[in-house]
Amino acid sequence: MQVSAVIHRGFAIAEIDDRLYSAFIEHMGRAIYSGIYEPGHPEADANGFRRDVMRFVKDLQIPAIRYPGGNFVSAYRWEDGIGPKEDRPVRLDLAWRSKETNQVGLNEFAVWAKDAGIEMMLALNLGSRGLEDARNYVEYVNHPSGTFWSDLRRSHGVADPYAVTMWCLGNELDGPWQIGHKEAKEYGRLADETAKALRALTPKAEMIVCGSSNDEMPTYPDWEREVLEECYENVDYISLHKYFGNSSHDTLNFFGKVEETGRYIQAIGGVIDFVKAKKRAKNDVHICFDEWNVWYHKREDDSRRWRSWDWPEAPDLLEEDYNFEDALFVGCLLNEFIRRSDRVRIACIAQLVNVIAPIRAEKNGPAWRQTIYWPYQFASLYGRGRALRVAVDGPTYDCQVAHDVPYLDVAAIENAGGTVTIFAINRHLTETLDLDCHLGGFGGLRVAEHRTMAGYGLRETNGPTAPDAVVPTTGTGVAMDGDRLRGKLAPLSYHMIRLS
Template sequence: MASPARLTLDPAFRIAPVEPRLFGSFVEHMGRCVYTGLYEPGHPAADADGFRTDVLALTRELGVTLVRYPGGNFVSNYQWEDGVGPVEDRPSRLDLAWRSVESNRFGLGEFMTWAGKAGVEPMMALNLGTRGVTEALQLVEYANYPGGTRMSELRRAHGADKPYDIRLWCLGNELDGPWQLGHKTAAEYGRLAAETARALKRFDPGLSLVACGSSNSGMPTFAAWEAEVLEAVYDLVDHVSLHAYYDPSDGDVDSFLASASDMDHMIRSIAATADHVGAKLRSRKKIGLSFDEWNVWYQSRFKGESSLDWAEAPRLIEDTYDVTDAVVVGSLLIALLRNADRVKIACQAQLANVIAPIRTEPGGPAWRQTIFHPFALTARHAHGEVLRVEPEGPAISTARYGEAPAIWATATHDDATGEIALFVVNRDRRGPCRLDVELRAPVRPVEHLEIADGDPSAANTAAAPGRVTPRPGTGLRMNGRRAELTLHPVSWTLVRFAPASPQE
């Protein structure tokens, strides 16, 4: 066993409240995320609106609070008007982002009905790739104005008498990327985003707006893009977006396990860039970060959009996730919580089938992928305030990120219940690690769960949907206000502590 690690849990060491919006997801018209994922009329589990009730139940169990829609790359070629009104009158269109045929049977109204049933907040993306200010204003008027105008009366004629009142809007998607339809320079995008934001704020000053940040930290314009865009929009927007995907396909397992080091660095870099712009503009406003696309993605297996044949709802990027992937997803959630003072929104991409925690078969079952479990447990138990937790202990050597801590952790404290939840991963593949926890509050353990397996490549499938699940942990011992944990190699662990009675 490696030398022990140690950390301190003190309810006084607070970073920021846990934002419910950190547990967002993403639904894009891509592959089978919508069609045969969320929506499949005629499925044995479909309700009267055509929504798969098995997927709705899993969405609620996952703990999703917010869903970004309808893209993604898809939105930069999307005409939202195609997806409203009588379904039989809606046109089919070519989606140039994913070389698919879009039937438009599922659109804004269907999404809002689904969101209501799922109990999630909508986060709507605007097309600023091939469209502009006029179309954005028309969509917001359609969605949010009560009635008496052309667009609001059109919504009412389509069956939605009350406005949808969508409060959170993305000003485009990944427009720094040359793959994006309507790709722009920072100057071009900054001006368009500012014009759009100014118009939307005039319509409703209470709308919350997200400007496009870099598509990933490897972009040649990373941080420079944010600096130029934010100078144009700083007083008009509330957040800037971050996107990151981590690919295990190259065989560098240690670097993959340390992916949260990159996410953490990316967050800190963009926060510093935003603060620099704020200082330059002599503004006291703090721009929030919206990490509205993140996940594990076997991206190197994808041969690119040009390799796709035109099809409706094809099987696209349906990665099967294993135990190692689940541990990395758990560690990325830890990174988001550790930066809760700046990250106010986060969306795991995507919800169903496409690099997703939920998988389905047309006409068949739905099941939880391995990555479902750390998300669901974190969403369920991370409440109150995020605590500053700084583990000390052994490190692992990685080719991509240098020395990375073997133990990566965060914790939350709920003032209402007194509960402390500790979330921790052991990135070390070589063996178990002992973790000594100093507890600066009188507490007792009430739950100990872990995701680990003798075979880190174990995965869940339609034939074996329960192969990998959280199991009761072993190796937890208490000694007064100290806890000793044995963490299995390549593992994710949750320990919940409740207030101890005076006799304990």
């Protein structure tokens, strides 16, 4: 099947915010305990953090990480996680019916994040708590000294303030499952007042207000409109969350969910514009897609288990085994974020370790990378710069969730230094795509690197005993011919092509 495409250096979508490749980690399951932190593990460093996990994290070059939840944050007392570890209380985590030992809290996590070279994006509890606690927390985190909370931080051995700028105003408060669930207007007012107080403490703070938990919520997209009508001028981002599944094993429909996500982003973009116009506001609000991933393999089972278990500590929870199909999907979804980078400035893969994660770590055992690690890594490393428009003319298909879905999913970026990166996925189940892509305005480009994931069975996974079963390999058969990139893309294949 023939596909032609046109890219021109002069036609850009937006400057991509590096934070498009951020991550999220929550105090739940084995994400923190026996995920990133396992004192006594042969790989543990002096602080109890696993070096094997850290190596995989560092290789992703993650710009920012959202912490500590998630549903967990909506009943979390941040003060439980500071001060001498032996004095910290064990609490019941109401979100996941587990025990939280508080052996990792803000200051430990900050050490881990600094070592990983990742900026913290902190979520506030606006479920069971509110403005007063948020204000104390920000003073503890960001004020230099000379006040109760800042001096308390200093007494905990942290002399310099953290200067955290990204603040999430709660989590999924539209969800009836959320501790402290609220009506839209009620939440919008609280978010507005909290944002005002936080900005008084940290003028450069960037506020992320909660959008809907997903685009299937009955209150979507009125929730976004009502919330923004209360707080538009005091916030910078609205959050989107979406998890994806393929329980019916309909691969093309699964891939079509990327188009559905594009509609979700577009709809919220419209709501933002509507509220901005209605309020005659001067500021812009962008999208922070701060939870996304594939989540369905063990979802129902897990849901049954955690609802009836007896408050275990760091249980096995949401440990999805990702397959090759999921890797192709993640590659397409990241492409969609790049194509929508004018609206989406921040996005966080949910989550990072063990819990619906690209990195897994066995308790007292090895760490390994899942299939989805690879497209995420390629996007983070090479998806930075200017997103370019790609006009595609090629075959499409219809499925339950979308019509006219192109078999070729493609995004292009002009990186700093003049390199061009193309991420391309052939979603066709059986046909090779014969690509002919014209690159205008560059001149003299050659294929410098071609990495591919192809030839695997859709259900193939990696695991502790076969960590490299599904990995990228060096691609062949794609070359520049003058100003045209030509080559054959095998059915169900992922490609990262760098031209310089």
